[in-house]
Amino acid sequence: MARAVTTNRKALNTAIAWTIGFVIFFPILWTILTSFKTEAQAISDPPIFLFFDWTLENYSVVQERSNYMRFLWNSVIIAGGSTILGVMIAVPAAWSMAFVPSKRTKDILLWMLSTKMLPAVGVLYPIYLIFIKLGILDSRIGLTIVLMLINLPIIVWMLYTYFREIPGEILEAARMDGASLKEEILYVLTPMAIPGIASTLLLNFILAWNEAFWTLNLTAAKAAPLTAFIASYSSPEGLFFAKLSAASTMAIAPVLILGWFSQKQLVRGLTFGAVK
Protein backbone atom coordinates (compact mmCIF):
# COMPACT_ATOMS: atom_id res chain seq x y z
CA MET A 1 0.00 0.00 0.00
CA ALA A 2 1.43 3.34 -0.99
CA ARG A 3 1.58 5.78 1.83
CA ALA A 4 -0.58 8.85 1.39
CA VAL A 5 1.62 11.90 1.48
CA THR A 6 0.17 15.26 2.24
CA THR A 7 0.98 18.08 -0.11
CA ASN A 8 2.35 20.09 2.79
CA ARG A 9 4.82 17.41 3.66
CA LYS A 10 5.89 17.12 0.05
CA ALA A 11 6.32 20.88 -0.24
CA LEU A 12 8.46 20.91 2.89
CA ASN A 13 10.65 18.07 1.57
CA THR A 14 11.03 19.89 -1.71
CA ALA A 15 12.05 23.14 -0.04
CA ILE A 16 14.65 21.51 2.22
CA ALA A 17 16.11 19.31 -0.52
CA TRP A 18 16.37 22.15 -3.04
CA THR A 19 18.06 24.39 -0.48
CA ILE A 20 20.65 21.74 0.36
CA GLY A 21 21.14 20.91 -3.31
CA PHE A 22 21.71 24.58 -4.04
CA VAL A 23 24.26 24.95 -1.23
CA ILE A 24 26.21 21.90 -2.39
CA PHE A 25 26.13 23.03 -6.00
CA PHE A 26 26.89 26.67 -5.16
CA PRO A 27 30.71 26.55 -5.56
CA ILE A 28 30.29 25.23 -9.10
CA LEU A 29 27.54 27.72 -9.93
CA TRP A 30 29.59 30.58 -8.50
CA THR A 31 32.63 29.55 -10.56
CA ILE A 32 30.58 29.49 -13.75
CA LEU A 33 28.99 32.88 -12.99
CA THR A 34 32.32 34.48 -12.05
CA SER A 35 33.86 33.35 -15.31
CA PHE A 36 31.56 35.80 -17.13
CA LYS A 37 32.41 38.80 -14.92
CA THR A 38 35.11 41.43 -15.25
CA GLU A 39 37.94 41.07 -12.73
CA ALA A 40 36.70 44.10 -10.78
CA GLN A 41 33.18 42.71 -10.50
CA ALA A 42 34.52 39.27 -9.57
CA ILE A 43 35.82 40.60 -6.26
CA SER A 44 33.25 43.30 -5.56
CA ASP A 45 31.89 43.49 -2.03
CA PRO A 46 29.01 42.74 -1.65
CA PRO A 47 29.25 40.03 -4.33
CA ILE A 48 27.12 40.46 -7.43
CA PHE A 49 25.02 37.47 -8.42
CA LEU A 50 23.43 37.96 -11.80
CA PHE A 51 23.30 41.64 -12.58
CA PHE A 52 26.78 42.25 -13.88
CA ASP A 53 28.08 43.01 -17.37
CA TRP A 54 28.33 39.56 -18.89
CA THR A 55 31.56 39.19 -20.85
CA LEU A 56 33.42 36.42 -22.66
CA GLU A 57 36.72 38.23 -22.37
CA ASN A 58 38.16 35.88 -19.70
CA TYR A 59 37.80 32.88 -21.96
CA SER A 60 39.82 34.44 -24.76
CA VAL A 61 42.45 35.70 -22.30
CA VAL A 62 42.86 32.24 -20.78
CA GLN A 63 43.15 30.64 -24.20
CA GLU A 64 45.80 33.18 -25.25
CA ARG A 65 47.77 33.04 -22.03
CA SER A 66 48.09 29.33 -21.59
CA ASN A 67 46.93 27.71 -24.81
CA TYR A 68 43.93 25.91 -23.35
CA MET A 69 43.32 23.92 -26.50
CA ARG A 70 46.63 22.09 -26.20
CA PHE A 71 45.87 20.99 -22.63
CA LEU A 72 42.33 20.04 -23.61
CA TRP A 73 43.66 17.97 -26.48
CA ASN A 74 46.13 16.22 -24.14
CA SER A 75 43.31 15.44 -21.70
CA VAL A 76 41.10 14.07 -24.45
CA ILE A 77 43.88 11.87 -25.87
CA ILE A 78 45.10 10.60 -22.51
CA ALA A 79 41.70 9.97 -20.93
CA GLY A 80 40.14 8.67 -24.14
CA GLY A 81 43.15 6.59 -25.15
CA SER A 82 43.62 4.98 -21.75
CA THR A 83 39.91 4.13 -21.50
CA ILE A 84 39.62 2.61 -24.97
CA LEU A 85 42.86 0.68 -24.57
CA GLY A 86 41.71 -0.54 -21.15
CA VAL A 87 38.34 -1.72 -22.45
CA MET A 88 40.00 -3.53 -25.36
CA ILE A 89 42.17 -5.48 -22.94
CA ALA A 90 39.41 -5.98 -20.37
CA VAL A 91 36.58 -7.21 -22.61
CA PRO A 92 38.15 -10.59 -23.40
CA ALA A 93 39.22 -11.06 -19.78
CA ALA A 94 35.82 -10.15 -18.35
CA TRP A 95 34.09 -12.26 -20.99
CA SER A 96 36.03 -15.36 -20.08
CA MET A 97 35.58 -14.81 -16.34
CA ALA A 98 31.83 -14.33 -16.71
CA PHE A 99 31.11 -17.19 -19.12
CA VAL A 100 33.85 -19.73 -18.53
CA PRO A 101 34.34 -19.34 -14.78
CA SER A 102 36.84 -21.59 -13.05
CA LYS A 103 37.70 -22.14 -9.44
CA ARG A 104 40.27 -19.41 -9.58
CA THR A 105 38.10 -16.72 -11.20
CA LYS A 106 37.15 -15.18 -7.89
CA ASP A 107 40.75 -15.07 -6.69
CA ILE A 108 41.89 -13.44 -9.92
CA LEU A 109 39.17 -10.81 -9.67
CA LEU A 110 40.04 -9.98 -6.08
CA TRP A 111 43.73 -9.90 -6.89
CA MET A 112 43.08 -7.44 -9.72
CA LEU A 113 41.17 -5.25 -7.30
CA SER A 114 44.05 -5.39 -4.84
CA THR A 115 46.45 -3.84 -7.38
CA LYS A 116 44.15 -0.81 -7.37
CA MET A 117 44.94 -0.32 -3.71
CA LEU A 118 48.65 0.10 -4.19
CA PRO A 119 49.30 3.69 -3.07
CA ALA A 120 50.68 5.59 -6.04
CA VAL A 121 53.26 7.44 -3.99
CA GLY A 122 54.83 4.12 -2.98
CA VAL A 123 55.89 3.47 -6.55
CA LEU A 124 56.38 7.04 -7.73
CA TYR A 125 60.13 6.91 -8.17
CA PRO A 126 60.34 3.51 -9.91
CA ILE A 127 57.76 4.65 -12.44
CA TYR A 128 59.57 7.95 -12.84
CA LEU A 129 62.84 6.10 -13.44
CA ILE A 130 61.31 3.63 -15.89
CA PHE A 131 59.75 6.52 -17.78
CA ILE A 132 63.11 8.30 -18.07
CA LYS A 133 64.85 5.10 -19.23
CA LEU A 134 62.18 4.50 -21.87
CA GLY A 135 62.15 8.17 -22.85
CA ILE A 136 58.41 8.53 -22.24
CA LEU A 137 58.48 11.02 -19.37
CA ASP A 138 56.18 13.93 -20.23
CA SER A 139 54.69 12.05 -23.17
CA ARG A 140 51.07 11.30 -23.91
CA ILE A 141 51.76 7.65 -24.58
CA GLY A 142 53.39 7.16 -21.17
CA LEU A 143 50.54 8.76 -19.29
CA THR A 144 47.98 6.87 -21.35
CA ILE A 145 49.58 3.57 -20.33
CA VAL A 146 49.77 4.48 -16.63
CA LEU A 147 46.14 5.63 -16.45
CA MET A 148 45.06 2.54 -18.37
CA LEU A 149 46.80 0.31 -15.81
CA ILE A 150 45.32 2.24 -12.88
CA ASN A 151 41.79 1.88 -14.18
CA LEU A 152 42.10 -1.60 -15.66
CA PRO A 153 40.86 -3.36 -12.47
CA ILE A 154 37.74 -1.16 -12.35
CA ILE A 155 37.12 -1.72 -16.05
CA VAL A 156 37.42 -5.50 -15.70
CA TRP A 157 35.11 -5.50 -12.67
CA MET A 158 32.47 -3.32 -14.26
CA LEU A 159 32.41 -5.37 -17.44
CA TYR A 160 32.34 -8.58 -15.42
CA THR A 161 29.28 -7.49 -13.42
CA TYR A 162 27.51 -6.51 -16.65
CA PHE A 163 28.46 -9.66 -18.53
CA ARG A 164 27.32 -11.85 -15.67
CA GLU A 165 23.78 -10.63 -16.18
CA ILE A 166 23.67 -11.82 -19.78
CA PRO A 167 21.90 -15.21 -19.72
CA GLY A 168 24.28 -18.02 -20.59
CA GLU A 169 21.52 -20.00 -22.34
CA ILE A 170 21.57 -17.62 -25.28
CA LEU A 171 25.25 -18.32 -25.81
CA GLU A 172 24.66 -22.05 -25.59
CA ALA A 173 21.88 -21.82 -28.16
CA ALA A 174 24.23 -19.99 -30.49
CA ARG A 175 26.88 -22.66 -29.91
CA MET A 176 24.33 -25.41 -30.67
CA ASP A 177 23.54 -23.71 -33.93
CA GLY A 178 27.19 -24.05 -34.82
CA ALA A 179 28.44 -20.54 -34.14
CA SER A 180 32.19 -20.36 -33.75
CA LEU A 181 33.73 -18.61 -30.76
CA LYS A 182 34.43 -15.58 -32.90
CA GLU A 183 30.89 -15.44 -34.23
CA GLU A 184 29.51 -15.97 -30.77
CA ILE A 185 31.36 -12.94 -29.45
CA LEU A 186 30.81 -10.78 -32.49
CA TYR A 187 27.13 -11.39 -33.25
CA VAL A 188 25.55 -12.63 -30.02
CA LEU A 189 27.47 -11.21 -27.11
CA THR A 190 28.58 -7.81 -28.37
CA PRO A 191 25.11 -6.41 -29.16
CA MET A 192 23.90 -7.43 -25.70
CA ALA A 193 26.99 -6.07 -24.00
CA ILE A 194 27.04 -2.66 -25.65
CA PRO A 195 25.12 -0.78 -22.92
CA GLY A 196 27.46 -2.15 -20.25
CA ILE A 197 30.54 -1.35 -22.30
CA ALA A 198 29.24 2.17 -22.95
CA SER A 199 28.77 2.94 -19.26
CA THR A 200 32.18 1.45 -18.46
CA LEU A 201 33.74 3.73 -21.05
CA LEU A 202 31.91 6.73 -19.63
CA LEU A 203 32.84 6.25 -15.98
CA ASN A 204 36.45 5.42 -16.68
CA PHE A 205 36.85 8.34 -19.03
CA ILE A 206 35.73 10.56 -16.15
CA LEU A 207 38.09 8.91 -13.66
CA ALA A 208 41.02 9.26 -16.07
CA TRP A 209 40.11 12.87 -16.89
CA ASN A 210 40.21 13.86 -13.21
CA GLU A 211 43.24 11.79 -12.17
CA ALA A 212 45.64 14.20 -10.48
CA PHE A 213 48.61 12.33 -9.05
CA TRP A 214 50.31 10.82 -12.07
CA THR A 215 49.24 13.59 -14.41
CA LEU A 216 50.89 16.19 -12.15
CA ASN A 217 54.03 14.18 -11.46
CA LEU A 218 54.81 12.67 -14.85
CA THR A 219 54.26 15.64 -17.11
CA ALA A 220 55.94 19.00 -17.61
CA ALA A 221 55.30 21.09 -20.69
CA LYS A 222 54.50 18.77 -23.56
CA ALA A 223 51.95 16.24 -22.35
CA ALA A 224 50.33 18.15 -19.48
CA PRO A 225 46.55 17.70 -19.39
CA LEU A 226 43.92 19.99 -17.85
CA THR A 227 44.69 18.96 -14.25
CA ALA A 228 48.18 20.46 -14.68
CA PHE A 229 46.78 23.43 -16.61
CA ILE A 230 44.64 24.33 -13.61
CA ALA A 231 47.43 23.71 -11.11
CA SER A 232 49.45 26.36 -12.97
CA TYR A 233 46.87 28.88 -11.72
CA SER A 234 47.67 28.14 -8.08
CA SER A 235 49.91 31.21 -7.66
CA PRO A 236 47.75 34.31 -8.04
CA GLU A 237 48.97 37.11 -10.31
CA GLY A 238 47.12 40.32 -9.56
CA LEU A 239 43.44 40.23 -10.34
CA PHE A 240 42.62 36.76 -11.49
CA PHE A 241 39.40 35.35 -10.02
CA ALA A 242 37.47 35.74 -13.27
CA LYS A 243 40.25 34.13 -15.29
CA LEU A 244 40.65 31.31 -12.78
CA SER A 245 36.90 30.71 -13.04
CA ALA A 246 36.97 30.69 -16.83
CA ALA A 247 39.85 28.20 -16.80
CA SER A 248 38.07 26.03 -14.22
CA THR A 249 34.79 26.09 -16.10
CA MET A 250 36.54 24.98 -19.27
CA ALA A 251 38.30 22.17 -17.41
CA ILE A 252 35.22 20.71 -15.72
CA ALA A 253 32.41 21.35 -18.19
CA PRO A 254 32.92 18.32 -20.45
CA VAL A 255 33.11 15.87 -17.58
CA LEU A 256 30.35 17.45 -15.51
CA ILE A 257 27.96 16.84 -18.37
CA LEU A 258 29.18 13.28 -18.96
CA GLY A 259 29.05 12.66 -15.21
CA TRP A 260 25.38 13.43 -14.92
CA PHE A 261 24.66 10.69 -17.41
CA SER A 262 26.68 8.15 -15.52
CA GLN A 263 25.48 8.49 -11.89
CA LYS A 264 24.07 4.97 -11.80
CA GLN A 265 27.26 3.43 -13.17
CA LEU A 266 29.22 5.32 -10.56
CA VAL A 267 27.63 3.34 -7.75
CA ARG A 268 28.06 0.08 -9.53
CA GLY A 269 31.53 0.70 -10.86
CA LEU A 270 33.15 2.11 -7.75
CA THR A 271 31.63 -0.37 -5.33
CA PHE A 272 32.59 -3.29 -7.57
CA GLY A 273 29.01 -4.49 -7.64
CA ALA A 274 28.77 -4.71 -3.85
CA VAL A 275 25.92 -2.17 -3.73
CA LYS A 276 23.21 -2.42 -6.37
Add this chain to the structure above:
Amino acid sequence: MATQHSRSAARLMMAPAVILLLGWMLVPLTMTLWFSFRTYLPLRGGDQGWAGFSNYTRFIGSSSFWPSVQTTLIIVGGVLLITVVLGVILALLLDQPMWGQGVVRILVIAPFFVMPTVSALVWKNMFMDPTNGILAHIWRFFGATPVEWLSQASMPSIIMIVSWQWLPFATLILLTAVQSLDSEQLEAAEMDGAPFLSRFWFIILPHLSRAITIVILIQTIFLLSIFAEIFVTTGGAFGTRTLTYLIFQRVLESQNIGLGSAGGVYAIILANIVAIFLMRIVGKNLDA
Protein backbone atom coordinates in the same frame (compact mmCIF):
# COMPACT_ATOMS: atom_id res chain seq x y z
CA MET B 1 28.95 -26.61 -20.46
CA ALA B 2 32.37 -25.22 -21.05
CA THR B 3 34.46 -27.37 -23.32
CA GLN B 4 38.19 -27.93 -23.03
CA HIS B 5 38.55 -25.77 -26.12
CA SER B 6 36.69 -22.80 -24.71
CA ARG B 7 38.51 -23.19 -21.42
CA SER B 8 41.94 -22.74 -22.94
CA ALA B 9 40.58 -19.94 -25.10
CA ALA B 10 39.33 -18.29 -21.92
CA ARG B 11 42.74 -18.53 -20.35
CA LEU B 12 44.26 -16.94 -23.42
CA MET B 13 41.77 -14.09 -23.31
CA MET B 14 42.51 -13.37 -19.69
CA ALA B 15 46.26 -13.38 -20.25
CA PRO B 16 46.85 -9.78 -21.44
CA ALA B 17 45.01 -8.21 -18.50
CA VAL B 18 46.63 -10.53 -15.96
CA ILE B 19 50.15 -10.13 -17.33
CA LEU B 20 49.88 -6.33 -17.55
CA LEU B 21 48.58 -5.97 -14.00
CA LEU B 22 51.16 -8.43 -12.70
CA GLY B 23 53.92 -6.37 -14.31
CA TRP B 24 52.38 -3.12 -13.08
CA MET B 25 52.34 -4.48 -9.56
CA LEU B 26 55.58 -6.44 -9.35
CA VAL B 27 58.12 -4.34 -11.24
CA PRO B 28 57.70 -0.99 -9.41
CA LEU B 29 57.10 -2.74 -6.11
CA THR B 30 60.33 -4.71 -6.37
CA MET B 31 62.19 -1.55 -7.31
CA THR B 32 60.74 0.36 -4.35
CA LEU B 33 61.74 -2.47 -2.01
CA TRP B 34 65.24 -2.53 -3.50
CA PHE B 35 65.72 1.25 -3.28
CA SER B 36 64.45 1.28 0.29
CA PHE B 37 67.54 -0.68 1.32
CA ARG B 38 69.97 1.55 -0.59
CA THR B 39 71.52 4.94 0.02
CA TYR B 40 70.35 6.51 -3.19
CA LEU B 41 70.68 10.25 -3.90
CA PRO B 42 70.42 10.86 -7.67
CA LEU B 43 71.69 14.45 -7.44
CA ARG B 44 74.41 13.81 -4.85
CA GLY B 45 76.44 10.83 -5.99
CA GLY B 46 73.75 8.40 -7.13
CA ASP B 47 73.47 4.91 -5.66
CA GLN B 48 75.95 4.68 -2.80
CA GLY B 49 75.37 1.11 -1.81
CA TRP B 50 73.64 -0.98 0.81
CA ALA B 51 71.95 0.82 3.66
CA GLY B 52 70.37 -1.98 5.63
CA PHE B 53 67.33 -0.86 7.56
CA SER B 54 68.69 2.65 8.15
CA ASN B 55 66.20 4.26 5.75
CA TYR B 56 63.35 2.63 7.62
CA THR B 57 64.54 3.72 11.04
CA ARG B 58 65.40 7.20 9.75
CA PHE B 59 62.01 7.67 8.14
CA ILE B 60 60.19 6.65 11.31
CA GLY B 61 62.62 8.53 13.52
CA SER B 62 62.33 11.82 11.62
CA SER B 63 60.44 14.55 13.45
CA SER B 64 57.97 14.86 10.57
CA PHE B 65 56.90 11.19 10.46
CA TRP B 66 54.44 10.96 13.36
CA PRO B 67 52.86 14.35 12.68
CA SER B 68 52.32 13.26 9.08
CA VAL B 69 50.64 10.01 10.17
CA GLN B 70 48.51 12.00 12.58
CA THR B 71 47.57 14.50 9.86
CA THR B 72 46.66 11.67 7.51
CA LEU B 73 44.45 9.99 10.11
CA ILE B 74 42.73 13.25 11.09
CA ILE B 75 41.94 14.09 7.47
CA VAL B 76 40.70 10.56 6.69
CA GLY B 77 38.70 10.36 9.95
CA GLY B 78 37.24 13.85 9.64
CA VAL B 79 36.16 13.41 6.05
CA LEU B 80 34.68 9.97 6.78
CA LEU B 81 32.69 11.28 9.73
CA ILE B 82 31.29 14.24 7.80
CA THR B 83 30.50 12.38 4.59
CA VAL B 84 28.90 9.36 6.27
CA VAL B 85 26.71 11.35 8.70
CA LEU B 86 25.63 13.93 6.13
CA GLY B 87 25.41 11.21 3.48
CA VAL B 88 22.90 9.20 5.53
CA ILE B 89 20.80 12.31 6.25
CA LEU B 90 20.88 13.38 2.60
CA ALA B 91 20.07 9.90 1.33
CA LEU B 92 17.02 9.68 3.61
CA LEU B 93 15.92 13.15 2.54
CA LEU B 94 16.35 12.48 -1.17
CA ASP B 95 14.30 9.29 -0.81
CA GLN B 96 11.27 11.30 0.38
CA PRO B 97 8.59 12.25 -2.13
CA MET B 98 9.25 15.70 -3.58
CA TRP B 99 9.09 17.75 -6.73
CA GLY B 100 12.14 17.80 -8.97
CA GLN B 101 13.94 14.91 -7.28
CA GLY B 102 16.04 14.23 -10.37
CA VAL B 103 17.29 17.81 -10.51
CA VAL B 104 18.21 17.86 -6.83
CA ARG B 105 20.13 14.62 -7.26
CA ILE B 106 22.07 16.11 -10.15
CA LEU B 107 22.96 19.16 -8.05
CA VAL B 108 24.12 17.02 -5.14
CA ILE B 109 26.19 14.66 -7.32
CA ALA B 110 28.00 17.38 -9.27
CA PRO B 111 31.04 17.98 -6.99
CA PHE B 112 32.25 14.42 -7.54
CA PHE B 113 32.91 15.19 -11.20
CA VAL B 114 34.97 18.30 -10.55
CA MET B 115 38.66 17.54 -10.91
CA PRO B 116 40.54 17.77 -7.58
CA THR B 117 42.85 20.56 -8.74
CA VAL B 118 39.86 22.69 -9.73
CA SER B 119 37.89 22.20 -6.53
CA ALA B 120 40.97 22.91 -4.42
CA LEU B 121 41.74 26.11 -6.32
CA VAL B 122 38.16 27.35 -6.37
CA TRP B 123 37.80 26.83 -2.63
CA LYS B 124 41.22 28.29 -1.88
CA ASN B 125 40.68 31.49 -3.83
CA MET B 126 37.05 32.26 -4.36
CA PHE B 127 35.79 31.04 -1.00
CA MET B 128 38.66 30.99 1.48
CA ASP B 129 40.69 33.97 0.34
CA PRO B 130 40.93 36.25 3.39
CA THR B 131 40.28 39.50 1.49
CA ASN B 132 38.14 38.67 -1.53
CA GLY B 133 36.68 35.24 -0.80
CA ILE B 134 32.95 34.73 -0.28
CA LEU B 135 33.50 33.59 3.29
CA ALA B 136 35.42 36.80 4.01
CA HIS B 137 32.50 38.80 2.60
CA ILE B 138 30.09 36.93 4.88
CA TRP B 139 32.34 37.41 7.93
CA ARG B 140 32.61 41.15 7.26
CA PHE B 141 28.86 41.38 6.69
CA PHE B 142 28.38 40.17 10.25
CA GLY B 143 31.09 42.50 11.49
CA ALA B 144 33.65 39.77 12.17
CA THR B 145 37.29 39.70 11.12
CA PRO B 146 37.75 37.36 8.14
CA VAL B 147 39.63 34.15 8.90
CA GLU B 148 42.79 33.21 7.04
CA TRP B 149 41.39 29.78 6.41
CA LEU B 150 44.30 27.88 4.91
CA SER B 151 46.88 29.10 7.43
CA GLN B 152 44.94 29.67 10.66
CA ALA B 153 42.47 26.81 10.24
CA SER B 154 44.32 24.74 7.68
CA MET B 155 43.13 21.28 8.73
CA PRO B 156 39.41 22.07 9.01
CA SER B 157 39.65 23.86 5.66
CA ILE B 158 41.22 20.88 3.91
CA ILE B 159 38.75 18.49 5.53
CA MET B 160 35.94 20.75 4.31
CA ILE B 161 37.18 20.82 0.74
CA VAL B 162 37.71 17.07 0.58
CA SER B 163 34.35 16.36 2.26
CA TRP B 164 32.63 18.52 -0.36
CA GLN B 165 34.23 16.36 -3.04
CA TRP B 166 33.31 13.02 -1.46
CA LEU B 167 29.85 13.74 -0.02
CA PRO B 168 28.21 13.03 -3.41
CA PHE B 169 29.78 9.58 -3.57
CA ALA B 170 28.62 8.66 -0.06
CA THR B 171 25.15 10.06 -0.69
CA LEU B 172 24.73 8.23 -3.99
CA ILE B 173 25.71 4.84 -2.56
CA LEU B 174 23.62 5.28 0.59
CA LEU B 175 20.66 6.45 -1.50
CA THR B 176 20.91 3.29 -3.58
CA ALA B 177 20.82 1.28 -0.37
CA VAL B 178 17.93 3.28 1.12
CA GLN B 179 15.87 2.66 -1.99
CA SER B 180 16.16 -1.09 -1.55
CA LEU B 181 14.69 -0.83 1.97
CA ASP B 182 11.55 -2.88 2.57
CA SER B 183 8.93 -0.16 3.03
CA GLU B 184 6.29 -2.53 4.44
CA GLN B 185 8.44 -3.26 7.44
CA LEU B 186 8.84 0.46 8.05
CA GLU B 187 5.13 1.06 7.73
CA ALA B 188 4.35 -1.73 10.13
CA ALA B 189 6.72 -0.19 12.66
CA GLU B 190 5.15 3.20 12.11
CA MET B 191 1.63 1.80 12.68
CA ASP B 192 2.81 0.17 15.88
CA GLY B 193 3.70 3.66 16.99
CA ALA B 194 7.50 3.45 16.83
CA PRO B 195 8.90 6.99 16.78
CA PHE B 196 11.19 8.03 13.93
CA LEU B 197 14.36 7.71 15.98
CA SER B 198 13.77 4.09 16.93
CA ARG B 199 12.66 3.24 13.39
CA PHE B 200 15.92 4.80 12.20
CA TRP B 201 18.02 3.01 14.81
CA PHE B 202 16.47 -0.47 14.58
CA ILE B 203 15.44 -0.75 10.94
CA ILE B 204 17.11 1.81 8.69
CA LEU B 205 20.62 1.87 10.16
CA PRO B 206 21.08 -1.92 10.23
CA HIS B 207 19.90 -2.05 6.62
CA LEU B 208 22.47 0.60 5.66
CA SER B 209 25.35 -0.94 7.59
CA ARG B 210 26.78 -2.77 4.59
CA ALA B 211 26.61 0.30 2.35
CA ILE B 212 28.21 2.40 5.09
CA THR B 213 31.05 -0.11 5.42
CA ILE B 214 31.63 0.01 1.67
CA VAL B 215 31.64 3.81 1.68
CA ILE B 216 34.13 3.89 4.53
CA LEU B 217 36.50 1.38 2.98
CA ILE B 218 36.49 2.79 -0.54
CA GLN B 219 36.83 6.38 0.63
CA THR B 220 39.65 5.40 2.99
CA ILE B 221 41.62 3.96 0.12
CA PHE B 222 41.24 7.14 -1.92
CA LEU B 223 41.66 9.49 1.04
CA LEU B 224 44.87 7.86 2.28
CA SER B 225 46.50 9.07 -0.91
CA ILE B 226 44.93 12.50 -1.44
CA PHE B 227 47.50 14.66 -3.10
CA ALA B 228 46.23 17.37 -5.44
CA GLU B 229 44.16 19.11 -2.76
CA ILE B 230 47.24 19.62 -0.58
CA PHE B 231 49.62 20.25 -3.48
CA VAL B 232 47.45 23.14 -4.70
CA THR B 233 46.30 24.70 -1.41
CA THR B 234 49.01 24.63 1.26
CA GLY B 235 51.84 22.67 -0.34
CA GLY B 236 52.12 20.70 2.88
CA ALA B 237 52.61 23.79 5.08
CA PHE B 238 50.63 24.73 8.22
CA GLY B 239 50.49 21.20 9.55
CA THR B 240 48.82 19.66 6.51
CA ARG B 241 51.64 17.37 5.44
CA THR B 242 50.17 13.91 5.05
CA LEU B 243 52.19 10.71 4.74
CA THR B 244 51.68 10.74 0.97
CA TYR B 245 52.88 14.31 0.77
CA LEU B 246 55.89 13.65 3.00
CA ILE B 247 57.00 10.78 0.76
CA PHE B 248 56.42 12.93 -2.32
CA GLN B 249 58.69 15.62 -0.82
CA ARG B 250 61.42 13.12 0.09
CA VAL B 251 61.40 11.62 -3.39
CA LEU B 252 60.91 14.59 -5.70
CA GLU B 253 61.91 17.65 -3.68
CA SER B 254 64.86 16.42 -1.63
CA GLN B 255 65.68 13.64 -4.11
CA ASN B 256 66.38 11.08 -1.41
CA ILE B 257 65.12 7.94 -3.09
CA GLY B 258 66.17 5.46 -0.42
CA LEU B 259 64.37 7.36 2.32
CA GLY B 260 61.32 8.04 0.17
CA SER B 261 61.10 4.38 -0.83
CA ALA B 262 61.17 3.25 2.78
CA GLY B 263 58.29 5.68 3.38
CA GLY B 264 56.54 4.21 0.35
CA VAL B 265 56.77 0.74 1.88
CA TYR B 266 55.11 2.07 5.05
CA ALA B 267 52.33 3.64 2.97
CA ILE B 268 51.81 0.36 1.13
CA ILE B 269 51.53 -1.53 4.41
CA LEU B 270 49.00 1.00 5.73
CA ALA B 271 46.88 0.76 2.58
CA ASN B 272 46.99 -3.02 2.63
CA ILE B 273 45.55 -3.21 6.13
CA VAL B 274 42.50 -1.32 4.86
CA ALA B 275 42.41 -3.29 1.64
CA ILE B 276 42.18 -6.65 3.39
CA PHE B 277 38.91 -5.63 5.02
CA LEU B 278 37.47 -4.35 1.75
CA MET B 279 38.38 -7.55 -0.05
CA ARG B 280 36.59 -9.63 2.55
CA ILE B 281 33.36 -7.73 2.02
CA VAL B 282 33.56 -7.62 -1.75
CA GLY B 283 34.60 -11.28 -1.85
CA LYS B 284 31.56 -12.30 0.18
CA ASN B 285 29.39 -10.52 -2.34
CA LEU B 286 30.86 -12.63 -5.15
CA ASP B 287 29.56 -15.82 -3.57
CA ALA B 288 26.03 -14.46 -3.24
